Amino acid sequence: MYNRKDKAIAFLMISPSLILLAIFVYFFIGQTAWYSVSDWGIDPATALKKGVEKNYVGLDNYHTLISSASDYEFRLAFISTFYFTIFFLSSCLILGFFLAFLLDQRIKGEGIFRTIFLFPMSLSFVVTGTIWNWLLKPKGGLNILPNKLFGTDPLEYKWLNSDTTLFKFEWLKGGTLFYLGIALFTFALFTYVAQKRNLSGFWVVIAGLVLWLISAAGFWDKIWVPIDDPVRDIGTYQGYGYSAALSGIVIAATWQMAGYVMALFLAGIRGISEELREAARVDGCAEWQVYTRIILPQLRPIALSAIIILGHISLKIFDLVYAMTGIDNKYVKVPGILMLKGFRSNEWARSSAVAMVMLFAISLVIIPYLWSNLRTEKQS
Amino acid sequence: MNAQRDARTLTRSLWRVAAYGLLILMALIFLIPVYMVVVTSLKEAAEAGREATAWDLPSKLNFESFETVWNDLSPNLRNSFLLVTAATAISALVGSMNGYVLAKWRVPGASIFFPLMLFGMFIPYQAILIPLFKFMDNVNLYGGLPGLVLVHVVYGIPITTLIFRNFYVDIPNELLEAGAIDGAGFFGIYTKLVFPLSLPGFVVVVIWQFTQIWNEFLFAVTLVKDRWQPITVPLAETAGGISVDWNQPMAGAILAALPTLLVYIIMGRWFIRGLLAGSIKG
Missing domain, CATH: 1.20.5 (Single alpha-helices involved in coiled-coils or other helix-helix interfaces)
Incomplete structure (x- = not known):
């Protein structure tokens, strides 16, 4: 079967795809990287000229993003995405597991329930965003639902226009622990993925999260000198932190994706043999202990897959935010939106830098995952 | 006791x-x-805009929103259908061929380029948007549907290849070797043995691509001119407006959601398979 001619044909047949991907993925990423260290479009007058000369400016664009007062939006967007990811992931995982757990109780009509929990997955983020936009109107929607159902006072959340910022911290100065937390978290993710089933990785994650919470909740400023923020004078300044306006987007995204986690977990639970569970029961495990001792530990690889898949979706969240808040919401900033804004106003270099930061964040999550997945596959 | x-x-x-x-x-x-x-x-415009009565049933059934939205958006629906049909068909065929090669032919370098291929499905498309836009403009593909089809086919290669590869790996090699002994070459084995067994793979891939491309927004909003925009773009714009009669965006959302929703309800099992294929055994 494997004669040389046929092998050559095989390679010939796959090479167009390889060439296309080499250009459309890697060459284009390379170009974006080059734009991000150039001055293309910094002067708006030259932005649209054909064949305009682009000069190398080093990491200037990145430096501006991190430190200049006018790019305050970018930092807020970066931090928003981080918080968004944390809240979106945890709510999806908890809700998804809860639903899978309920469906695992030998339920009649399981198919119907599964269909209901999973159908939002088939919708576009734009559709979801449109619907939830309406559901989150301050004087209607969810706010008046308790009133309609139980006659209690209507709620008064401002949802997408909420100007509150929670878990504040200072950028670059007081936020050392914040960055330490991120660093530890990343490190843990790498080690965990690299040596599957390594428990120490898990504890590092917990430690990282605790440190991060301490700093995010503002305790850091109480035990250390609070430092003035360089951009406090800007009118739109509201502090770096979790913008409460994101909560509505977290809810909508969870509504859409929790069913996916449920499906993953349910497939995993069904893959655990009934004998194993029965054996645990015979050994005196209560029903809930069967879950904590037998099922949850076996679901860890699946939970990790879910975290990675949802994590990368959330790090590049864009359509949903666009449909819910439009492009200019004062309190909701995510990198995807800023990049589009820059794209539309021909700020090529700056929006390339934003895009490269997004790519970097997502690579941190995806590359270890791909690597370990392919490695285990090779072993089996 | x-x-x-x-x-x-x-x-x-x-x-x-x-x-x-x-x-x-x-x-x-x-x-x-x-x-x-x-x-x-189903409410009239004025009634639909009233937040306080949002939960109440319509005082009388009114289909005018669907009529308006249909008139406004049917060109976009048509664009979406054209786009999805072409892009899905092409990328399923490409994916099937690639999957066959990767699963059944020991191509040199596969262990290096396969992961590189897969990485392509996780990247944030913002990271290639500017060069892509320039490129499309240079080759005169900016603005219309053919360009958008090309983009979706190219960025669909990783996932379609992955699904087909995992699907073909389960076809026993002995079967193909028997075919080879009978004198079938690369294409003979594909058309006579592999392709006829591929229906489930095609169903999964077609559903997946159909849903993904129908729902896609970033390329749709940046790479085509107004009259060729798929349905997601005008939908996102109407909802983003400040004062809107909410019956229209809602009717638009229903129109935009129906095709994928129907596919999901009718072929849910295959839909879920695609979902799982995209995550486990990446």
Whole structure:
């Protein structure tokens, strides 16, 4: 079967795809990287000229993003995405597991329930965003639902226009622990993925999260000198932190994706043999202990897959935010939106830098995952 | 002993009642947006805009929103259908061929370029948007549907290849070797042995690509001119507006959601398979 001619044909047949991907993925990423260290479009007058000369400016664009007062939006967007990811992931995982757990109780009509929990997955983020936009109107929607159902006072959340910022911290100065937390978290993710089933990785994650919470909740400023923020004078300044306006987007995204986690977990639970569970029961495990001792530990690889898949979706969240808040919401900033804004106003270099930061964040999550997945596959 | 067993059966049945109760509650919560979208789309413009009565049933059924939206958006629906049909068909064929090569032919370098290929499906497309835009402009593909089809086919290669590869790996090699002994070459084996077995793979891939491309927004909003925009673009724009009659965006949302929703309801099993294929065994 494997004669040389046929092998050559095989390679010939796959090479167009390889060439296309080499250009459309890697060459284009390379170009974006080059734009991000150039001055293309910094002067708006030259932005649209054909064949305009682009000069190398080093990491200037990145430096501006991190430190200049006018790019305050970018930092807020970066931090928003981080918080968004944390809240979106945890709510999806908890809700998804809860639903899978309920469906695992030998339920009649399981198919119907599964269909209901999973159908939002088939919708576009734009559709979801449109619907939830309406559901989150301050004087209607969810706010008046308790009133309609139980006659209690209507709620008064401002949802997408909420100007509150929670878990504040200072950028670059007081936020050392914040960055330490991120660093530890990343490190843990790498080690965990690299040596599957390594428990120490898990504890590092917990430690990282605790440190991060301490700093995010503002305790850091109480035990250390609070430092003035360089951009406090800007009118739109509201502090770096979790913008409460994101909560509505977290809810909508969870509504859409929790069913996916449920499906993953349910497939995993069904893959655990009934004998194993029965054996645990015979050994005196209560029903809930069967879950904590037998099922949850076996679901860890699946939970990790879910975290990675949802994590990368959330790090590049864009359509949903666009449909819910439009492009200019004062309190909701995510990198995807800023990049589009820059794209539309021909700020090529700056929006390339934003895009490269997004790519970097997502690579941190995806590359270890791909690597370990392919490695285990090779072993089996 | 009996009393203990009774107690245990009792708790168990109580627990089952509770589980049903919780499931029904959760199902109702998940369906809230569905209720809202249907009710609002059936109201008249003025009534639909009133936030205080958002949960009330329409005072009288009114289909004018669907009429308006249909008139406004049917060109976009047509664009979406054209785009999705072409892009899905091409990328399924490409994916099938690639999957066959990767699963059954030991191509040199596969262990290096396969992961590089897969990485392509996770990247944020913002990271290639500017060069892509320039490129499309240079080759005169900016603005119309053919360009958008090309883009979706190219960025669909990783996932379609992955699904088909994992699908073909399960076809026993002996079967193909038997074919090879009968004198079939690369294409003979594909057309006579592999392709006829591929229907389930094609169903999964077609559903996946159909849903993804139909729902896609970033390329749709940046790479085509107004008259060729797929449905997601005008939908996102109407909802983003400040003062809108909410019956129209809701009717638009229903129109935009129906095709993928129908596919999901009719072929849910295959849809889920695609979902799982995209994550496990990446």
